[in-house]
Amino acid sequence: MVKVSTKLVTWDEIVEWSMGLARVIKESSFKPDVVVAVSRGGYVPARLICDFLLVENLVSIQSQHWTEAAKVAERAIIKFPYTLDLSGQRVLLVDDIIDTGDTVILARDFILSEWKPAELRVAALQWISPVAKIKPDFYYIEVKEWIWFQYPWTRHEDTVQFVRRILLEEKERRREWTYDEIRAAFEESYGIFVGDAYFRLALETLVELGVLERRGDVYVVRVT
Numbered sequence: 001m002v003k004v005s006t007k008l009v010t011w012d013e014i015v016e017w018s019m020g021l022a023r024v025i026k027e028s029s030f031k032p033d034v035v036v037a038v039s040r041g042g043y044v045p046a047r048l049i050c051d052f053l054l055v056e057n058l059v060s061i062q063s064q065h066w067t068e069a070a071k072v073a074e075r076a077i078i079k080f081p082y083t084l085d086l087s088g089q090r091v092l093l094v095d096d097i098i099d100t101g102d103t104v105i106l107a108r109d110f111i112l113s114e115w116k117p118a119e120l121r122v123a124a125l126q127w128i129s130p131v132a133k134i135k136p137d138f139y140y141i142e143v144k145e146w147i148w149f150q151y152p153w154t155r156h157e158d159t160v161q162f163v164r165r166i167l168l169e170e171k172e173r174r175r176e177w178t179y180d181e182i183r184a185a186f187e188e189s190y191g192i193f194v195g196d197a198y199f200r201l202a203l204e205t206l207v208e209l210g211v212l213e214r215r216g217d218v219y220v221v222r223v224t
């Protein structure tokens, strides 16, 4: 069975961490004119930072990992490379977590060369220091051992993926599961529980995606 050390992050923690990050920024005396959220993970923290620092201008840039069909290596891409004129502006680029650092580095370099701000600083709620290729100018939590942070804004997506992974991994050994059995396997693999509402929604989605078939109280993994 897969085992991934995972921490379930609550909305309250997000508010606390974002407020803490805003304080770090404030104490540095850096006053951003524009906040740029790295989409999609940076959206919520960026919005909260705008609130705590009373910044009116918020835009976003979608930088994400992209698996190219024929290549094993992943690389980051800017999904919608539009242009903005940020000359003379002080920019704060905000993300949820800096893991490898690839997405934020790409976003930073794109903004510097295409949007040409007067200044740009990078902020993240969390920074995984042993693996990250960059250290953000501002962060709230330094993570010293890699784990997966299950943020509230990817709760559904993560639950779908995690359950799918378990079911497909166990496919040769078993096909039929009850709700409680899937839930127990999920807790054994990830050490967290996302709540019944999210869990039921994930199973419903897996039925819609054709991974599972529901027969009364039993979920059957479909052979593809």
Ligand code: AMP
Binding pocket: 040, 041, 042, 095, 096, 097, 098, 099, 100, 101, 102, 103, 104, 147, 148, 149, 150, 151
């Ligand atoms: P990276 O380019 O590796 O720094 O990470 C890109 C994005 O993937 C981050 O902004 C997060 O949204 C997500 N991510 C990467 N690592 C983690 C992690 N350990 N926990 C939760 N989300 C992560």
